[in-house]
Amino acid sequence: MKRVLATALAAVLISTVGFSADTPEQQIRNRIDEFAAAWNKHDPTAMAYFWSVDGDLINPSGRKASGLTEIQRLFADEHGQNGPMKQSTYKSVSVKIRFLEPTLALLDQDIEISGITAPDGSTVTQKSHVAALLRKSGGQWWINSVRAYNYLPPPPPPAPK
Numbered sequence: 001m002k003r004v005l006a007t008a009l010a011a012v013l014i015s016t017v018g019f020s021a022d023t024p025e026q027q028i029r030n031r032i033d034e035f036a037a038a039w040n041k042h043d044p045t046a047m048a049y050f051w052s053v054d055g056d057l058i059n060p061s062g063r064k065a066s067g068l069t070e071i072q073r074l075f076a077d078e079h080g081q082n083g084p085m086k087q088s089t090y091k092s093v094s095v096k097i098r099f100l101e102p103t104l105a106l107l108d109q110d111i112e113i114s115g116i117t118a119p120d121g122s123t124v125t126q127k128s129h130v131a132a133l134l135r136k137s138g139g140q141w142w143i144n145s146v147r148a149y150n151y152l153p154p155p156p157p158p159a160p161k
Contacts, residue, residue: 024141025097028105029132030135031141034091039090044075052135052142060150087123088115103136111148127151 022030031050038046048071051057056066057074065074078085093110100106107130114125133145 021154024099024102024105024136027136028097028141029095031134032095032107032109036090036092039085042079042086044072044079047075047079048072050143052137052144055142055144055146057146058148060126060148069082084117085113087117088113093127105134105136105141106133107132107134 035047038050048068051071052070053068054066055068055071057071058064059074059078063074064072077083077108079088080086087125091112093112095110096108098106098108100140109130111128111130112125113128114123116124116126118124124137128148128150130146130148132143132147134141135144144149
């Protein structure tokens with residue numbers, strides 16, 4: 001009897017290995033956290049491999065990259081020895097996910113990047129919005145396209161009359 005119970009328990013454990021009970025939304029949120037961790041380790045290769053092979057990116061500075069090699073190069077330039085992001089910290093502030101199809105999602109994310117090295121050597125914080133299109137393939141969510149832009153400061157109030 002003990003052998004039967006042990007075998008049944010082993011079968012249940014084996015059958016659940018690799019099974020994810022996470023909802024598609026939670027899977028995307030997990031990917032966001034994984035990307036933030038790769039950014040905060042300043043690992044351009046790991047950061048680039050969140051994109052699909054033919055993915056593209058336009059960063060807040062307007063720099064464009066298409067395909068994994070160009071995206072990895074962009075991150076390497078920004079996070080390298082003399083890059084402005086070399087000591088930065090990436091933080092997700094808010095996330096909204098809308099599913100267009102079961103395997104296609106639109107992501108709207110507000111982020112804050114602190115510790116950016118400015119040209120004068122000081123550090124600044126950048127608040128940006130990221131719009132991304134993600135597609136699920138092979139059991140994983142991949143970024144197809146990203147457009148990121150910085151928030152502009154509000155205009156000054158009108159001068160008193």
